[in-house]
Amino acid sequence: MGDPHTPFILASYLATVLVIGGLIARMILDQRAQKRALAELEARGAGRGRRRGEERAAGSPSQATAERPATTERA
Amino acid sequence: MLTKLANPSTFLRWSGVLLPWLAGLTVVSLGIGLWMAWFVAPADYQQGETIRIMYIHVPAAWLALFLYAMMSASAIGTLVWRHPLADVSQKAAAPIGAAFTLVCLVTGALWGKPMWGTYWVWDARLTSVLVLFLVYAGIIALWRTIEDPSRAARAVAILTLVGALNLPIVKFSVDWWNTLHQPASVFRMDGPTIYPTMLYPLLVMALGVTFLALTMHMYAMRTEVFRRRVRTLSILEAERLDERRAAA
Numbered sequence: 001m002g003d004p005h006t007p008f009i010l011a012s013y014l015a016t017v018l019v020i021g022g023l024i025a026r027m028i029l030d031q032r033a034q035k036r037a038l039a040e041l042e043a044r045g046a047g048r049g050r051r052r053g054e055e056r057a058a059g060s061p062s063q064a065t066a067e068r069p070a071t072t073e074r075a
Numbered sequence: 076m077l078t079k080l081a082n083p084s085t086f087l088r089w090s091g092v093l094l095p096w097l098a099g100l101t102v103v104s105l106g107i108g109l110w111m112a113w114f115v116a117p118a119d120y121q122q123g124e125t126i127r128i129m130y131i132h133v134p135a136a137w138l139a140l141f142l143y144a145m146m147s148a149s150a151i152g153t154l155v156w157r158h159p160l161a162d163v164s165q166k167a168a169a170p171i172g173a174a175f176t177l178v179c180l181v182t183g184a185l186w187g188k189p190m191w192g193t194y195w196v197w198d199a200r201l202t203s204v205l206v207l208f209l210v211y212a213g214i215i216a217l218w219r220t221i222e223d224p225s226r227a228a229r230a231v232a233i234l235t236l237v238g239a240l241n242l243p244i245v246k247f248s249v250d251w252w253n254t255l256h257q258p259a260s261v262f263r264m265d266g267p268t269i270y271p272t273m274l275y276p277l278l279v280m281a282l283g284v285t286f287l288a289l290t291m292h293m294y295a296m297r298t299e300v301f302r303r304r305v306r307t308l309s310i311l312e313a314e315r316l317d318e319r320r321a322a323a
Contacts, residue, residue, distance in 0.1 A: 003124035005189040012128045012182040016135070019181070020287070023174045027295055034301035041305060046312035 081160045083300050090293050097290045105283035111276035119273075125189050130277055132182040133261075134284035135175045139207060140242055142172035142288060146214075147239040150232035160296070162228035163303075165235065166218055167295035171288055173211035179204060191255060199248035200256035207245055210238035224303060 003009070041047070112130035119126035146168045152161025183201065184194040195201065214231055221227035249258045260268045267274055 003118075005123065005125045008185045008189050009124060009127050012131060012185045015181045015185070016131050016178050019174050019178050023170060024291065027291065027298065031294065031298040031301065034298055034305055037305045038301055038308070041308040041312065044312065046308040046315075 081158060083159055083163070083303075086160055087297060087300060090297055094290065094293055094297075097286060097293065101283060101286040101290050104279060104286055108276065108280035108283040111279055116273050116276040122190060125186060126273065128182055128186040129273075130280045131284075132179060132186055133277060134281040135178040135182060136204070137281060138284055138288050139172060139176040139179050139204070140245060141285070142168050142175060142292075143207065143211070143235075143239065143242060145292075146172060146235050147242075150235040153228045153232040154236075162224060163296050163299045164292070165228060165231060166224075167292055167299050169211060169214045169218065171291050171295065173208060173215060175284075175288065176204065176208040176211055180208060196255050198254040198256060199252040200245070200254050203241060203245040203248050206241055207238075210234075210241060214238070224306070 108130070112127060116126070116130070118124050146165050149161045149164040149168065152158045153165060180201075183204075187196075188194050214234055217231050217234055218227055221230055246259075248254060249256050261274070261277070269277070
């Protein structure tokens with residue numbers, strides 16, 4: 001590409017990669033951190049009381065950790 | 076059916092299956108789009124090679140508006156039906172929309188300098204897109220200001236719907252005012268005015284960028300569901316510790 005405006009074109013694509021790539025990297029790290037925190041809380045038995053309450057209410061065993069709906073919050 | 080699919084637990088299940096497919100579609104469509112934009116589409120007779128900036132600038136602009144419209148629909152879901160996934164969808168879309176708006180502004184400035192002789196002018200289209208970016212930034216800040224996610228969602232939903240008034244201004248600014256920015260050349264009542272050899276690469280790129288945004292949105296929604304579970308469990312743990320301390 002022998003165009004005199006090549007630096008502007010390359011800068012545009014580079015800026016896009018930096019902004020979107022940076023956001024994707026941040027999103028991946030964020031999800032990893034949340035999953036780690038969730039696993040640690042579960043390992044400490046943080047949801048034990050709630051699980052017993054849910055089982056009593058539903059009359060059935062609770063679902064797996066990551067798939068279980070939250071009850072004290074809206075999601 | 077929709078209510079069942081929108082249950083956070085059900086959402087985690089079906090989004091986990093759908094996400095790899097969506098990511099695959101993104102890679103394929105973006106790959107084809109970039110190849111067409113760089114090697115198939117011709118240089119413009121006036122703008123030369125700088126037309127290549129269009130293939131990221133225009134899809135980024137469309138996505139900036141599309142994500143805001145999606146956020147507004149979710150805001151209605153929050154305020155009217157108080158649906159938990161509507162809150163999650165709103166929160167997940169904001170940073171992605173802000174990122175695409177920023178890409179639109181930056182690539183626009185880099186396209187403007189060689190074509191208009193300036194990076195920036197305070198004309199209606201550029202200014203309204205800058206306002207859109209500031210609204211996105213305000214929404215992200217408001218999410219971080221209020222600790223309780225349900226209360227934050229309602230406050231953000233109101234701000235989002237007020238900010239939605241800017242969407243028609245962005246879209247029609249080039250028709251309502253005399254601006255340096257060119258008028259619409261794809262979505263027009265009388266059909267696109269852009270030549271097919273440039274239109275098709277642009278549409279493929281737009282499709283790829285849309286798949287990318289949807290993949291990012293679904294991924295971010297999953298993260299938000301996990302974050303809320305972490306919060307719930309942390310509160311439960313703290314309550315149990317308090318009870319133990321009180322009993323001792």
